[in-house]
Amino acid sequence: MQFYGLSEGRMSDWHIYRECGVVIDMYKDDLNIRQYQLSDAAAIVEMINRDPFHLQKGITVDEFERYLDEPGAKSRENTFVAVRKNQIIGYISLSFVSHLSGRKVDSYSGIDVDWRRKGYGTRLIQFILEHLNQYARSEKQTIHFVLRVDSRTSGMLELALVHGMVKRHELLILRNCKIDQAQAVPLLKNYFFRSPTPQDAAIWASIYNDAFNGNKTIESVVHEFASVEFSPELNILAFTIEGEPAAFISSRMVAGVGQIPTIAVKPSFQRLGLGKALLLEILYRFKKAGANEVTLSVNTANHKAIGLYENNGFTQCATRGYYYKTISPSDN
Numbered sequence: 001m002q003f004y005g006l007s008e009g010r011m012s013d014w015h016i017y018r019e020c021g022v023v024i025d026m027y028k029d030d031l032n033i034r035q036y037q038l039s040d041a042a043a044i045v046e047m048i049n050r051d052p053f054h055l056q057k058g059i060t061v062d063e064f065e066r067y068l069d070e071p072g073a074k075s076r077e078n079t080f081v082a083v084r085k086n087q088i089i090g091y092i093s094l095s096f097v098s099h100l101s102g103r104k105v106d107s108y109s110g111i112d113v114d115w116r117r118k119g120y121g122t123r124l125i126q127f128i129l130e131h132l133n134q135y136a137r138s139e140k141q142t143i144h145f146v147l148r149v150d151s152r153t154s155g156m157l158e159l160a161l162v163h164g165m166v167k168r169h170e171l172l173i174l175r176n177c178k179i180d181q182a183q184a185v186p187l188l189k190n191y192f193f194r195s196p197t198p199q200d201a202a203i204w205a206s207i208y209n210d211a212f213n214g215n216k217t218i219e220s221v222v223h224e225f226a227s228v229e230f231s232p233e234l235n236i237l238a239f240t241i242e243g244e245p246a247a248f249i250s251s252r253m254v255a256g257v258g259q260i261p262t263i264a265v266k267p268s269f270q271r272l273g274l275g276k277a278l279l280l281e282i283l284y285r286f287k288k289a290g291a292n293e294v295t296l297s298v299n300t301a302n303h304k305a306i307g308l309y310e311n312n313g314f315t316q317c318a319t320r321g322y323y324y325k326t327i328s329p330s331d332n
Contacts, residue, residue, distance in 0.1 A: 031120065033127050036079035036091070041065055043088040044081065047112045053152045053318075056108060058254030063229055071219040073097065078131075082111070082124060089115040090124055094132075098215055102142030105132060117155060125159050129325070136329045143327040151319045165323035171297040172306060174314035179258070179291050181313070182283040188273060190241050193281060195232035196248070198225050203237065203245045211247075211264035233285060234258075238274055249278040251286070251294075258286040258294035276308055283312070 036044075041061045048054050048064075059067070068076040074096040082090035090111040097104050107128060111120045128145070136143045147165055149156040150173075160167075187193060196204055201221040208216045224230065231252060238247040247265040251258060260282065265275050286294050297320060298305045 030084060031123060032083045033080050034083065036081055040081050040088060044091045047088070047091065047110065050113050051110060053150050054110060063227060066227060070095070070223055071217065082120060090120055092124055092128055099144055102144060104144045104146060106146050121155055121159055125163055129163060132327050133331055136327045136331065140329045142329065145325045145327060147323045149321040149323055160323040163325065165325045167321050168324050169322050170300045171320045172300050172316050173295060173297050173318040173320060174309050175293055175295050175317045176313040177293045178313045179283060179287045179294060182287040184284050185280045188277045191238055191246065191274065192241065193236050193238050196225065196235055196237045198222055200237060201225065204248060207245055207248050207266055208264050210266045234282065236278055236281060238278060247274050247278060249282050251282050253286065253289055253291055256290065256292040258291040260294065260296040279312060
């Protein structure tokens with residue numbers, strides 16, 4: 001496997017070298033950044049689940065390992081751990097997806113809550129950017145790196161700005177703490193709902209791509225549905241009476257908190273009340289499942305959707321900005 005990492009002698013006050021194919025970065029406190037090994041999984045998962053605002057909170061060791069093998073994402077070979085005195089205090093996992101002008105790279109990374117505000121987050125970002133610079137040059141591809149900045153996590157905004165990242169869009173994070181008041185509602189006339197099966201992967205991907213102009217693959221949906229944490233009753237497909245796929249809602253529950261990652265409605269079925277019907281149905285299902293609250297996110301520019309959620313018990317609790325940095329093969 002080819003490895004991309006920090007180059008020797010890049011900064012005068014850093015001592016960086018290669019050993020056994022692994023980049024070792026020694027700076028003041030013996031922090032090593034090395035490639036991920038299977039034996040690291042438990043420590044990473046514990047670190048993720050200690051962070052109340054981490055996007056992967058609730059993940060298990062098996063699910064973390066499955067995530068690394070998502071089709072086409074190249075995550076396994078682009079996952080690293082930050083080790084200080086034999087203790088894992090941070091990690092980096094990059095997910096590569098196709099983009100019209102190169103590759104979009106999402107970053108799932110973090111520093112353990114006990115080691116924050118000590119400069120280690122800066123170290124991880126510097127490592128990621130140098131890694132992606134070398135990747136871009138080697139593969140002759142433009143990279144669009146994405147960093148999520150949660151307003152509840154101190155220091156993230158400063159990290160993005162000091163490294164020249166630009167905000168493309170921002171999401172509102174909304175919370176509904178009145179799940180006990182959710183009621184069963186009649187289904188919309190001329191539609192029916194059912195839980196998805198692996199045989200629906202092509203339909204699921206098609207709805208998503210039509211709704212968001214995306215490029216979700218059938219393989220990635222099959223991978224998602226095969227997860228042991230995938231709950232069919234908390235994921236709903238909507239069809240017309242004639243059997244035409246129209247929309248879906250995906251959700252999961254972690255430690256009593258319901259999470260709704262996606263509500264996708266095909267453009268030809270939007271503004272007909274289908275999104276609201278799916279939302280009310282999933283809130284009722286969360287109530288039956290014993291959820292204490294439900295969270296979701298929505299683009300700050302989507303005023304109609306924000307109004308829908310606020311009219312159905314959701315309130316704003318935070319924001320998540322998406323900051324981009326474009327790295328071309330010619331960058332130094």
